Amino acid sequence: MxxxxxxxxxxxxxxxxxxxxxxxxxxxxxxxxxxxPEPMPSERVYGCYIADNAPWLEVEPGRIRVGDAERHAFAYVLEPAKEGYRLSVSPAMALNPQPNGRYEFRNERGIGYFWPLLPKSSDLPRDLRSPKDFGGRFSITARDSRDVLYVRSSRAEACE
Structure with missing residues:
Protein backbone atom coordinates (compact mmCIF):
# COMPACT_ATOMS: atom_id res chain seq x y z
CA MET A 1 0.00 0.00 0.00
CA PRO A 37 -33.21 13.27 24.06
CA GLU A 38 -35.56 15.76 25.62
CA PRO A 39 -35.15 15.69 29.43
CA MET A 40 -38.11 14.28 31.33
CA PRO A 41 -39.13 16.17 34.48
CA SER A 42 -39.20 13.79 37.43
CA GLU A 43 -42.63 15.13 38.46
CA ARG A 44 -44.07 13.32 35.45
CA VAL A 45 -43.45 9.91 37.09
CA TYR A 46 -44.58 10.74 40.64
CA GLY A 47 -47.51 8.74 41.94
CA CYS A 48 -48.77 5.40 43.16
CA TYR A 49 -48.24 2.38 40.90
CA ILE A 50 -49.91 -0.99 41.25
CA ALA A 51 -49.43 -4.36 39.54
CA ASP A 52 -51.18 -7.71 39.68
CA ASN A 53 -49.82 -9.92 42.48
CA ALA A 54 -46.99 -7.51 43.33
CA PRO A 55 -46.48 -4.89 46.06
CA TRP A 56 -47.45 -1.30 45.28
CA LEU A 57 -44.78 1.29 44.54
CA GLU A 58 -44.99 4.99 45.28
CA VAL A 59 -42.61 7.19 43.30
CA GLU A 60 -41.72 10.29 45.29
CA PRO A 61 -38.99 12.92 44.93
CA GLY A 62 -35.71 11.01 45.22
CA ARG A 63 -37.09 7.62 46.30
CA ILE A 64 -39.54 4.84 45.55
CA ARG A 65 -41.40 3.37 48.51
CA VAL A 66 -42.42 -0.29 48.31
CA GLY A 67 -45.59 -1.56 49.95
CA ASP A 68 -44.41 -4.93 51.15
CA ALA A 69 -44.03 -6.37 54.62
CA GLU A 70 -40.48 -5.04 55.00
CA ARG A 71 -41.29 -1.56 53.62
CA HIS A 72 -38.31 -1.29 51.30
CA ALA A 73 -37.29 1.94 49.59
CA PHE A 74 -35.21 2.55 46.48
CA ALA A 75 -33.25 5.51 45.25
CA TYR A 76 -33.79 6.23 41.55
CA VAL A 77 -32.70 8.42 38.68
CA LEU A 78 -34.98 9.22 35.77
CA GLU A 79 -32.86 9.13 32.61
CA PRO A 80 -33.02 8.72 28.86
CA ALA A 81 -32.06 5.28 27.60
CA LYS A 82 -31.00 3.93 24.25
CA GLU A 83 -34.68 3.38 23.51
CA GLY A 84 -37.04 5.65 25.43
CA TYR A 85 -36.62 6.55 29.11
CA ARG A 86 -36.07 4.50 32.25
CA LEU A 87 -35.85 4.56 36.01
CA SER A 88 -32.37 3.53 37.16
CA VAL A 89 -33.06 2.02 40.56
CA SER A 90 -30.63 1.11 43.34
CA PRO A 91 -29.93 -0.88 45.45
CA ALA A 92 -30.42 -4.10 43.51
CA MET A 93 -33.77 -5.51 44.57
CA ALA A 94 -35.52 -8.08 42.41
CA LEU A 95 -39.13 -9.19 42.23
CA ASN A 96 -39.06 -12.82 43.32
CA PRO A 97 -42.01 -15.15 42.74
CA GLN A 98 -43.48 -16.71 45.86
CA PRO A 99 -45.25 -20.09 46.18
CA ASN A 100 -48.62 -18.31 46.59
CA GLY A 101 -48.28 -16.70 43.13
CA ARG A 102 -47.41 -13.24 44.42
CA TYR A 103 -44.16 -11.34 44.02
CA GLU A 104 -41.95 -9.79 46.70
CA PHE A 105 -38.86 -7.61 46.48
CA ARG A 106 -35.69 -9.28 47.77
CA ASN A 107 -32.11 -8.06 48.06
CA GLU A 108 -29.88 -9.11 45.18
CA ARG A 109 -26.21 -8.67 44.46
CA GLY A 110 -25.46 -5.92 42.01
CA ILE A 111 -25.57 -2.20 41.57
CA GLY A 112 -29.22 -1.80 40.61
CA TYR A 113 -31.81 -2.30 37.92
CA PHE A 114 -33.30 -0.41 35.00
CA TRP A 115 -37.07 -0.17 34.71
CA PRO A 116 -38.20 0.99 31.24
CA LEU A 117 -41.00 3.56 31.11
CA LEU A 118 -43.82 2.77 28.69
CA PRO A 119 -46.25 4.82 26.58
CA LYS A 120 -50.03 4.50 26.86
CA SER A 121 -50.56 2.42 23.74
CA SER A 122 -47.57 0.07 23.64
CA ASP A 123 -45.46 -2.24 25.79
CA LEU A 124 -42.31 -1.34 23.85
CA PRO A 125 -39.97 1.18 25.52
CA ARG A 126 -38.73 2.39 22.12
CA ASP A 127 -42.19 3.81 21.42
CA LEU A 128 -41.68 6.38 24.21
CA ARG A 129 -40.06 9.06 22.06
CA SER A 130 -40.73 12.12 24.21
CA PRO A 131 -41.79 12.77 27.82
CA LYS A 132 -45.32 13.66 26.75
CA ASP A 133 -45.77 10.08 25.47
CA PHE A 134 -45.33 8.57 28.97
CA GLY A 135 -48.46 6.60 29.79
CA GLY A 136 -48.05 6.20 33.55
CA ARG A 137 -46.66 2.67 33.17
CA PHE A 138 -43.35 0.89 33.58
CA SER A 139 -42.16 -2.68 33.40
CA ILE A 140 -40.08 -4.76 35.82
CA THR A 141 -38.67 -8.12 34.79
CA ALA A 142 -39.09 -10.55 37.69
CA ARG A 143 -36.69 -13.37 38.60
CA ASP A 144 -38.92 -15.86 36.76
CA SER A 145 -38.39 -13.78 33.54
CA ARG A 146 -41.95 -12.48 33.49
CA ASP A 147 -42.57 -8.80 32.92
CA VAL A 148 -44.62 -7.27 35.72
CA LEU A 149 -46.48 -4.23 34.45
CA TYR A 150 -46.92 -1.38 36.95
CA VAL A 151 -49.66 1.15 36.19
CA ARG A 152 -50.22 4.49 37.92
CA SER A 153 -53.31 4.36 40.09
CA SER A 154 -55.67 7.29 40.51
CA ARG A 155 -56.70 6.00 43.95
CA ALA A 156 -54.49 7.49 46.68
CA GLU A 157 -55.43 4.74 49.14
CA ALA A 158 -53.82 2.09 46.88
CA CYS A 159 -50.41 3.10 48.30
CA GLU A 160 -51.06 2.96 52.02
Whole structure:
Protein backbone atom coordinates (compact mmCIF):
# COMPACT_ATOMS: atom_id res chain seq x y z
CA MET A 1 0.00 0.00 0.00
CA UNK A 2 2.91 2.35 0.74
CA UNK A 3 4.29 1.78 -2.74
CA UNK A 4 0.98 2.81 -4.27
CA UNK A 5 0.97 6.20 -2.50
CA UNK A 6 4.75 6.71 -2.59
CA UNK A 7 4.69 9.43 -5.25
CA UNK A 8 1.62 11.24 -3.93
CA UNK A 9 2.56 14.55 -2.30
CA UNK A 10 1.80 14.97 1.41
CA UNK A 11 -0.55 17.87 0.65
CA UNK A 12 -2.67 15.66 -1.62
CA UNK A 13 -2.81 12.93 1.05
CA UNK A 14 -3.92 15.47 3.63
CA UNK A 15 -6.59 16.82 1.29
CA UNK A 16 -7.83 13.29 0.56
CA UNK A 17 -8.14 12.40 4.23
CA UNK A 18 -9.89 15.71 4.86
CA UNK A 19 -12.43 14.94 2.13
CA UNK A 20 -13.07 11.51 3.66
CA UNK A 21 -13.13 12.36 7.37
CA UNK A 22 -14.45 15.94 7.31
CA UNK A 23 -18.11 15.07 6.51
CA UNK A 24 -18.06 12.23 9.03
CA UNK A 25 -16.83 14.56 11.74
CA UNK A 26 -19.54 17.10 10.89
CA UNK A 27 -22.22 14.36 11.05
CA UNK A 28 -21.00 13.21 14.47
CA UNK A 29 -21.05 16.76 15.82
CA UNK A 30 -24.53 17.42 14.43
CA UNK A 31 -25.81 14.16 15.91
CA UNK A 32 -24.44 15.08 19.34
CA UNK A 33 -26.20 18.43 19.20
CA UNK A 34 -29.54 17.58 17.60
CA UNK A 35 -30.16 13.97 18.67
CA UNK A 36 -30.08 14.61 22.41
CA PRO A 37 -33.21 13.27 24.06
CA GLU A 38 -35.56 15.76 25.62
CA PRO A 39 -35.15 15.69 29.43
CA MET A 40 -38.11 14.28 31.33
CA PRO A 41 -39.13 16.17 34.48
CA SER A 42 -39.20 13.79 37.43
CA GLU A 43 -42.63 15.13 38.46
CA ARG A 44 -44.07 13.32 35.45
CA VAL A 45 -43.45 9.91 37.09
CA TYR A 46 -44.58 10.74 40.64
CA GLY A 47 -47.51 8.74 41.94
CA CYS A 48 -48.77 5.40 43.16
CA TYR A 49 -48.24 2.38 40.90
CA ILE A 50 -49.91 -0.99 41.25
CA ALA A 51 -49.43 -4.36 39.54
CA ASP A 52 -51.18 -7.71 39.68
CA ASN A 53 -49.82 -9.92 42.48
CA ALA A 54 -46.99 -7.51 43.33
CA PRO A 55 -46.48 -4.89 46.06
CA TRP A 56 -47.45 -1.30 45.28
CA LEU A 57 -44.78 1.29 44.54
CA GLU A 58 -44.99 4.99 45.28
CA VAL A 59 -42.61 7.19 43.30
CA GLU A 60 -41.72 10.29 45.29
CA PRO A 61 -38.99 12.92 44.93
CA GLY A 62 -35.71 11.01 45.22
CA ARG A 63 -37.09 7.62 46.30
CA ILE A 64 -39.54 4.84 45.55
CA ARG A 65 -41.40 3.37 48.51
CA VAL A 66 -42.42 -0.29 48.31
CA GLY A 67 -45.59 -1.56 49.95
CA ASP A 68 -44.41 -4.93 51.15
CA ALA A 69 -44.03 -6.37 54.62
CA GLU A 70 -40.48 -5.04 55.00
CA ARG A 71 -41.29 -1.56 53.62
CA HIS A 72 -38.31 -1.29 51.30
CA ALA A 73 -37.29 1.94 49.59
CA PHE A 74 -35.21 2.55 46.48
CA ALA A 75 -33.25 5.51 45.25
CA TYR A 76 -33.79 6.23 41.55
CA VAL A 77 -32.70 8.42 38.68
CA LEU A 78 -34.98 9.22 35.77
CA GLU A 79 -32.86 9.13 32.61
CA PRO A 80 -33.02 8.72 28.86
CA ALA A 81 -32.06 5.28 27.60
CA LYS A 82 -31.00 3.93 24.25
CA GLU A 83 -34.68 3.38 23.51
CA GLY A 84 -37.04 5.65 25.43
CA TYR A 85 -36.62 6.55 29.11
CA ARG A 86 -36.07 4.50 32.25
CA LEU A 87 -35.85 4.56 36.01
CA SER A 88 -32.37 3.53 37.16
CA VAL A 89 -33.06 2.02 40.56
CA SER A 90 -30.63 1.11 43.34
CA PRO A 91 -29.93 -0.88 45.45
CA ALA A 92 -30.42 -4.10 43.51
CA MET A 93 -33.77 -5.51 44.57
CA ALA A 94 -35.52 -8.08 42.41
CA LEU A 95 -39.13 -9.19 42.23
CA ASN A 96 -39.06 -12.82 43.32
CA PRO A 97 -42.01 -15.15 42.74
CA GLN A 98 -43.48 -16.71 45.86
CA PRO A 99 -45.25 -20.09 46.18
CA ASN A 100 -48.62 -18.31 46.59
CA GLY A 101 -48.28 -16.70 43.13
CA ARG A 102 -47.41 -13.24 44.42
CA TYR A 103 -44.16 -11.34 44.02
CA GLU A 104 -41.95 -9.79 46.70
CA PHE A 105 -38.86 -7.61 46.48
CA ARG A 106 -35.69 -9.28 47.77
CA ASN A 107 -32.11 -8.06 48.06
CA GLU A 108 -29.88 -9.11 45.18
CA ARG A 109 -26.21 -8.67 44.46
CA GLY A 110 -25.46 -5.92 42.01
CA ILE A 111 -25.57 -2.20 41.57
CA GLY A 112 -29.22 -1.80 40.61
CA TYR A 113 -31.81 -2.30 37.92
CA PHE A 114 -33.30 -0.41 35.00
CA TRP A 115 -37.07 -0.17 34.71
CA PRO A 116 -38.20 0.99 31.24
CA LEU A 117 -41.00 3.56 31.11
CA LEU A 118 -43.82 2.77 28.69
CA PRO A 119 -46.25 4.82 26.58
CA LYS A 120 -50.03 4.50 26.86
CA SER A 121 -50.56 2.42 23.74
CA SER A 122 -47.57 0.07 23.64
CA ASP A 123 -45.46 -2.24 25.79
CA LEU A 124 -42.31 -1.34 23.85
CA PRO A 125 -39.97 1.18 25.52
CA ARG A 126 -38.73 2.39 22.12
CA ASP A 127 -42.19 3.81 21.42
CA LEU A 128 -41.68 6.38 24.21
CA ARG A 129 -40.06 9.06 22.06
CA SER A 130 -40.73 12.12 24.21
CA PRO A 131 -41.79 12.77 27.82
CA LYS A 132 -45.32 13.66 26.75
CA ASP A 133 -45.77 10.08 25.47
CA PHE A 134 -45.33 8.57 28.97
CA GLY A 135 -48.46 6.60 29.79
CA GLY A 136 -48.05 6.20 33.55
CA ARG A 137 -46.66 2.67 33.17
CA PHE A 138 -43.35 0.89 33.58
CA SER A 139 -42.16 -2.68 33.40
CA ILE A 140 -40.08 -4.76 35.82
CA THR A 141 -38.67 -8.12 34.79
CA ALA A 142 -39.09 -10.55 37.69
CA ARG A 143 -36.69 -13.37 38.60
CA ASP A 144 -38.92 -15.86 36.76
CA SER A 145 -38.39 -13.78 33.54
CA ARG A 146 -41.95 -12.48 33.49
CA ASP A 147 -42.57 -8.80 32.92
CA VAL A 148 -44.62 -7.27 35.72
CA LEU A 149 -46.48 -4.23 34.45
CA TYR A 150 -46.92 -1.38 36.95
CA VAL A 151 -49.66 1.15 36.19
CA ARG A 152 -50.22 4.49 37.92
CA SER A 153 -53.31 4.36 40.09
CA SER A 154 -55.67 7.29 40.51
CA ARG A 155 -56.70 6.00 43.95
CA ALA A 156 -54.49 7.49 46.68
CA GLU A 157 -55.43 4.74 49.14
CA ALA A 158 -53.82 2.09 46.88
CA CYS A 159 -50.41 3.10 48.30
CA GLU A 160 -51.06 2.96 52.02
Missing amino acids: DAFFAKVPFRAKLLGWGILLGPLLVLVLLARVFLR
